[in-house]
Structure formats: C-alpha cells, structure tokens
Amino acid sequence: MPTKNISSETGNAALDLALDTIKIGKQSLVFVNTKRSAEKTAEDISKKVKTENKKLIGLSNDVLKALSRPTKQCERLARCINNGVAFHHAGLVSKQRELIEDNFREGVIKIICATPTLAYGLSLPAFRSILKDLRRYGPRGMAYIPVLEYLQMSGRAGRPEYDKFGESIVVAVSKNEKKKLYEKYILGEPEEINSKLAVEPVLRTYLLSLIAANFVNSRKEIIDFFGKTFWAFQFMDMERLVFIIDKMLSLLEEWEFIMQEKEDFSDADKLNDGKIRATIMGKRVAELYIDPLTAYFFISCLRKGSDKKVNEFSFLQMISHTLEIRPLLRVGVKDRESVQEKLVEFDSFLLEKEPSIYEPEYEDYVNSVKTAFMFYEWIDEKDEEYLLENFNTRPGELRSKMAIADWLLYANSEISRILNFRDLNKEIVKLRFRLKYGVKEELLPLIKIKGIGRVRARKLHYNGIRDIKDVKNVDLGKLIQILGKQVALSVKKQVGQEIKEVPNGKRKGQVSLRKY
DNA sequence: GGACGGTGAAACTTCAGGTTGCCTC
DNA sequence: GAAGTTTCACCGTCC
Numbered sequence: 001m002p003t004k005n006i007s008s009e010t011g012n013a014a015l016d017l018a019l020d021t022i023k024i025g026k027q028s029l030v031f032v033n034t035k036r037s038a039e040k041t042a043e044d045i046s047k048k049v050k051t052e053n054k055k056l057i058g059l060s061n062d063v064l065k066a067l068s069r070p071t072k073q074c075e076r077l078a079r080c081i082n083n084g085v086a087f088h089h090a091g092l093v094s095k096q097r098e099l100i101e102d103n104f105r106e107g108v109i110k111i112i113c114a115t116p117t118l119a120y121g122l123s124l125p126a127f128r129s130i131l132k133d134l135r136r137y138g139p140r141g142m143a144y145i146p147v148l149e150y151l152q153m154s155g156r157a158g159r160p161e162y163d164k165f166g167e168s169i170v171v172a173v174s175k176n177e178k179k180k181l182y183e184k185y186i187l188g189e190p191e192e193i194n195s196k197l198a199v200e201p202v203l204r205t206y207l208l209s210l211i212a213a214n215f216v217n218s219r220k221e222i223i224d225f226f227g228k229t230f231w232a233f234q235f236m237d238m239e240r241l242v243f244i245i246d247k248m249l250s251l252l253e254e255w256e257f258i259m260q261e262k263e264d265f266s267d268a269d270k271l272n273d274g275k276i277r278a279t280i281m282g283k284r285v286a287e288l289y290i291d292p293l294t295a296y297f298f299i300s301c302l303r304k305g306s307d308k309k310v311n312e313f314s315f316l317q318m319i320s321h322t323l324e325i326r327p328l329l330r331v332g333v334k335d336r337e338s339v340q341e342k343l344v345e346f347d348s349f350l351l352e353k354e355p356s357i358y359e360p361e362y363e364d365y366v367n368s369v370k371t372a373f374m375f376y377e378w379i380d381e382k383d384e385e386y387l388l389e390n391f392n393t394r395p396g397e398l399r400s401k402m403a404i405a406d407w408l409l410y411a412n413s414e415i416s417r418i419l420n421f422r423d424l425n426k427e428i429v430k431l432r433f434r435l436k437y438g439v440k441e442e443l444l445p446l447i448k449i450k451g452i453g454r455v456r457a458r459k460l461h462y463n464g465i466r467d468i469k470d471v472k473n474v475d476l477g478k479l480i481q482i483l484g485k486q487v488a489l490s491v492k493k494q495v496g497q498e499i500k501e502v503p504n505g506k507r508k509g510q511v512s513l514r515k516y
Numbered sequence: 517g518g519a520c521g522g523t524g525a526a527a528c529t530t531c532a533g534g535t536t537g538c539c540t541c
Numbered sequence: 542g543a544a545g546t547t548t549c550a551c552c553g554t555c556c
Contacts, residue, residue, distance in 0.1 A: 034531050036545080090533060115532050135542075137531040142542045145532095205536095289536045324536090332529070392530090400534080407537055414537090429541050448541085 010048065013171045014132040018045050018111050022084075026127035026163075027104065030113040031153045033136045035089040035394070039076060041132065042087035042113040046080040055108050056084055059099060066095045068455045071385045073394055081109065088114040091394025119152040125159035129168040134181060147190045197231035200248075201291045201323055207248050211258055212278040212286035219249065219276065249276070255296040257282030281418055288411045294322045298415050301351035306421050312431050314349045316375045319408040321352065321368035325401065328367035329374060329391055339370050374398075375405060379434045381454060405435055442466070449494055451487050459483070471495050 006020045014030055021028040030045075032038050060081040064070045070078075073091065080086055086100045086109050097117075101124060103109045118124055131153055135142045150170075158166020170185065172178035196202055210216045216225050223242055226232055235241055252258045261274040278286065285295040301318045319325060331339050343354070343366070355361045374391045384395045393401070409432040416425040430441070437447045438454045445467040446457040459482050460466075465474050472495050479488040492499055 034544090036531075037543095040544085117533065120533080133543090137542080142531095149532095287537080327533095330530090334529090404536095410537060413541095426541090433541060444541085 010044075012044070014041065014130050015044055015048065017128065017130045017169055017171075019048055021128050021130075022049060022110050027107065027110050028128035028130055029118060029124065029126045029153075029156050030111060030130045030132060031119065032113060032115065032132045035091050035115055037132075038087040038089050038113045038115055039073075042080045042085050042111070043076065045111055045113070046083040046085035049083040049085060049110075051082075051084050053084065053108070055103075056082055059103055059108065062099055063096050066093050066099075067384055067395060068453070069383055069385060071388050071395060073388065084108070084110045086112050088112050088118055089396075090115070090117055090400070091396045093395045093399060097396070116149060116153065119149065119156060125156055125166070127157065127159070127163050127166055129154050129157040129166070131168070131170045134170060134185065144184060147185055147188050150185045151190060195229070195231035195234050197226075197229060198235070201293065203244070204248055204252070204292045205286075205289070207245070208252055208257055208278065208282060208292050209286045209289075211252075211276055212283045214277075217275050217277065219246075219274075222249070222276075252282070252292060255292060255299075257285055257292055257295070281415070284414055284418060285411075288414060290408070290411050291323055294324060294408075295411070295415065297322065297352075298412055299419070302412070302416050302419060302421055302424055305351050305424055306419075309349060310351070310424065310427065311346075311349050312379060312427075312434070313346045313372060313376055314351050315409065315412065315428055315431055316372035316405075317346070317368055318351050319405055319412070320371040320375070321365065322408060324408060325371065325404050328364065329371045329393065331363075331366045331370050335370065336366075339366055339373070342373050343369055371401075375402075375435060378402070378438045379431070379440065381438060381440055381458065402435065406432060409435065446471075449491055451490050451494075456483055456487065468495055472497065 006016055008016050009019060010016055014032075018028055018030055030041055032041055060078040063081055064074050064078040067074060074096075077087060077092070077096065081100075086104070088097060088100050092100075100109060100112060101122060104112055104124060104126075112118065112124075112126075131150070134145050134150060136145050137143075154168030154170075156166075157168045170181050172181050197206065207222070210222070210225065216222045222245060226241060226245060227238060232238065232241055249258070253260060256279055258276055258278050260276050281295075281299075282292075285292055288295070298318065305314060320328065346369075347354075355365050370391075374387060374393060377387060377390070378398070382390075384398060387393050387398055388395070409428055413425055413428045413432065416428055430444070433444060433447070434441065437443075437457075439447055439457060443454070443457040443461055446452055446460055446465070447454075449468075449471070452460070460471070463478070463482055465471055465479075465482075471479075471491060476488065476492060476499060479491065482488070483491065489499055
C-alpha cells in the first residue's frame with residue numbers, strides 16, 4: 001500500500017487531514033456520524049483556519065438570515081463559514097443547505113463536515129473525502145455502516161474537471177481497526193439490494209393503488225403482477241407470497257377500501273376470481289398515497305371525534321401516531337414528567353385509547369404525544385429557537401416534519417369530507433392553515449395577505465390591525481411604520497387600495513388612495 | 517457554623533436520512 | 542462507543 005505523511009497539527013487525524021487539504025489548495029468533505037459531531041468538527045477546523053474573504057462574510061450573513069430570527073445553530077454555522085468551513089445535515093433549512101452546496105461547488109467554501117445527507121442525491125465532488133468514523137448508532141448499538149454507504153461517501157472524492165484523481169481516507173484509531181476497516185470496506189463486497197416491497201406498509205399501499213387505478217381487477221391479476229416483481233424473484237416462494245397477498249386483501253376489504261363481487265377472501269379454499277374494485281374511500285386513500293393502515297386509523301379516530309369534544313391537540317396527536325411521521329420525538333428522562341402532564345391535561349380530547357403503561361406500544365404513544373406537543377407549541381407561535389432548545393428539533397427537521405404533518409392533515413380533511421363530518425372537516429382545515437404558518441387562530445385573517453407571515457401578522461395584530469377591514473382602514477403611514485414601505489404598499493394594494501404617492505421620510509405626506 | 521463557590525470525577529444521555537398531495541381555507 | 546452534559550461529593554473561603 002502506498003503511504004503518505006501528513007503533518008499532525010492538532011492531534012486529531014480528521015482535523016489534520018482537513019487542514020492539509022486547505023494547505024494544498026483543494027477542498028474536502030468530512031463525513032461524520034452525528035449532527036452534533038458535524039457541527040463540532042466544523043467548528044474545530046474553522047478555529048484553525050484564518051481567512052479574510054468578502055464573499056465568505058456575505059455568505060455568512062445570508063446563512064444567518066435564513067430564518068426570521070437566527071437560532072444558535074444559524075449563528076454557529078455563520079461563524080464557521082466566516083472561515084470557509086461549513087457543516088451540513090438535515091437540521092439545516094433547505095436555503096442554508098443550498099447556499100453551502102453552491103458555494104462549495106464554486107470553491108468558496110473549502111471544507112464541509114457532513115452527515116450522510118451529502119453522500120446521496122446531489123453531486124458534490126471534492127478532492128478528498130475524509131471518513132471520520134464508519135460506525136453509527138443504530139437499533140443494535142454501535143455498528144459498522146454498510147459497504148454500500150462507504151462507497152457512496154468515498155465516491156464523492158475526485159472531480160474529473162479539476163483533478164486526475166481523488167482521495168478517500170478512512171480514519172482508523174488503531175492498527176487493529178485499520179486492518180478491520182481495510183478488509184471490510186476496501187476488499188469487501190457491497191451488500192445485496194433488497195426489494196422494498198417486502199415491507200408491509202409498502203405492499204399495502206401499492207396493492208391498493210394497483211386496484212384503485214384499475215391496473216389489476218382480480219386476485220389472479222394481482223398474483224400475476226406481484227409474481228413478476230423483483231420481490232417475488234428474491235423471495236422465490238410463491239406460496240408464501242400468495243398467502244401474504246391474501247392476508248392484505250382481506251384486511252383492505254375489512255377496512256372497506258376494496259370490494260369483491262363474489263365470495264370472501266378469507267375463505268382460502270374457495271378463492272374465486274371475482275372482480276375486485278376500490279370503494280370511493282379506497283380510491284381516495286390510494287390517491288392520497290398514505291398507508292391504508294394509517295387511513296383506517298384516521299377513519300376510526302374521526303368517527304370517535306364526531307361525537308365528542310375535540311381541539312387542535314386531538315388531531316395533532318392523531319397524525320403524530322402514524323408510520324408516515326416517523327421518526328417521533330423521543331421522550332427522555334427529563335421531559336417524561338411534562339409529557340405525562342400534557343397527557344392528563346388533554347386526556348379527554350384524545351381520539352385514541354391510551355394503551356396501558358405495561359404494553360410495548362406505550363412508549364410510541366408517549367412519543368407521539370411529545371411530537372404532537374411540539375406542533376402545538378409551533379401553532380402557539382413559539383419560534384425555531386424555542387423548539388430547538390425545548391425539543392431538540394432543528395429548524396430543518398422541523399420543516400420536514402411540518403410538511404408531512406400538512407400532508408397528513410390534508411388527507412384527514414379529505415377523509416372527513418367523504419365521511420361527511422362537516423364540523424371536524426372545518427376544524428382540520430383551520431388547523432392545517434395554522435400549522436403551515438405557525439400562528440394562533442386570531443392571526444388567520446391576516447395570514448391570507450401575500451407577504452404576511454407569522455411575524456408580520458403578529459406585529460399587525462399587536463398594533464390593533466386584526467383583519468382585512470382594519471388593514472383597509474389603517475393609515476398608510478402607520479402601516480409603513482409597522483411593516484416597512486415595500487410590504488405596506490403591497491398589502492394596501494392587495495386589499496384594493498392602490499397608492500399613487502408615497503409619504504416621504506418620517507413625516508406623513510399627502511396620500512392619495514384610489515379605491516376600486 | 518453555615519452559606520457559598522469552585523473543581524473534578526462519576527453518572528447519565530444521546531446518537532443519519534427521505535418520497536408521496538393539492539392549490540384552499 | 543464516544544462525546545457532551547448533568548450531578549454530586551468534596552474542599553476551601555468568607556461572613
């Protein structure tokens with residue numbers, strides 16, 4: 001094996017390698033196994049780098065302004081970027097991630113410390129990939145990552161347009177580990193690829209989709225179809241496959257998502273080839289692309305909700321207890337008590353029966369309550385910094401959770417519409433709007449105006465402007481004071497008041513309003 | 517004597533990521 | 542498994 005010596009400045013191999021990359025005028029990606037570690041490593045490297053670059057200062061500023069109020073995470077990132085170093089993980093908002101990626105491509109940022117986010121999807125080649133640790137915490141404690149993932153990460157090194165080759169370096173902590181890593185990753189074969197169809201939620205979803213789309217119309221067609229998939233090829237056991245499909249079909253029928261014209265599926269001996277089709281609900285569930293089990297769970301919750309008192313938390317907890325929203329926030333030692341308090345407080349509003357403490361589902365249940373509570377705080381107008389401090393949810397993760405929650409709420413509004421639960425539907429639609437903007441109910445009228453989000457709406461409300469009527473009546477000068485000139489003008493225009501002359505400076509000038 | 521603050525060791529806690537829907541309240 | 546955080550015992554100082 002060829003060897004190469006790199007000066008040890010810090011006593012930390014990954015840091016030394018990163019600093020060396022800068023010294024030779026190249027760029028590198030440092031892959032680490034946790035978000036915290038990505039941030040720490042980036043910070044450590046940036047402290048050792050001295051750069052004065054106007055572009056970096058501008059970029060650092062942009063990163064800081066990505067949210068309405070910078071979080072600690074934003075500030076930390078901005079400090080690193082000042083020195084041409086960044087961290088990159090799912091906790092960053094997409095705008096920040098794009099800024100980092102683009103500026104790395106342009107060579108402005110020299111080092112990115114990242115979790116495996118960077119290894120997938122986008123192409124961000126560097127001269128050097130530094131893999132700090134190939135172990136990661138998983139369901140069975142610390143374990144070595146798959147060879148496939150190693151290949152993904154090391155494959156980031158070497159950009160054809162600039163370099164003839166690239167370097168991928170794995171850091172080993174001992175001679176023993178070096179040998180182990182060499183055998184497993186350099187000499188080893190990548191793992192087999194497994195069919196995702198074998199996972200029940202996926203099979204349920206596709207089975208219903210195929211029926212709803214009229215792609216298959218009978219049990220025979222279904223079995224023929226799945227018999228030709230990679231799943232069947234890998235499974236090599238048609239009998240078992242047929243058994244699983246039959247089980248799924250009878251579940252889908254029990255949940256009233258599909259109907260069969262003749263006999264029951266459950267009677268395996270008499271399986272016939274009657275026409276299978278989706279019910280109205282089944283068709284919609286398939287279009288919404290949610291797991292039929294989730295849809296069935298929603299339907300039972302909504303039925304329960306139709307004759308009891310509900311509030312925002314009822315729905316938030318319901319959507320937080322689905323496969324789709326996973327991973328849930330975990331209830332830790334410190335917040336167990338406060339989550340229990342919430343459970344007691346909202347007990348009468350919950351749409352699902354609380355499992356017993358001794359049941360294995362209980363852990364998931366409390367986690368769903370904690371997750372729901374985070375959403376609840378968001379619609380109570382708590383900001384990203386608060387959620388980061390109190391739920392350890394970073395802005396990027398918050399946004400992605402919110403997108404899923406929005407989708408699930410939309411699915412619920414559709415389901416409640418089909419079930420003709422008008423009152424529930426109204427509440428869900430309202431909640432969806434609130435969740436999207438993170439506002440209390442009182443701000444909803446203002447949020448409809450383009451250019452008005454949670455912050456500006458709250459400002460307006462605080463100043464006594466509570467709805468469109470108030471916006472129309474308020475003096476333009478005051479509105480400019482609250483919102484700034486550009487936004488104020490746009491807001492006035494939206495409520496049908498075109499402003500021809502704009503008051504100058506701090507003094508109020510003549511304002512001419514043309515009403516439509 | 518007791519309140520207070522500093523210190524370091526021990527105990528404890530936490531840990532990666534991504535696609536789907538619709539356009540409107 | 543390792544790094545970061547919290548807890549706690551211990552000690553010295555000051556009033």
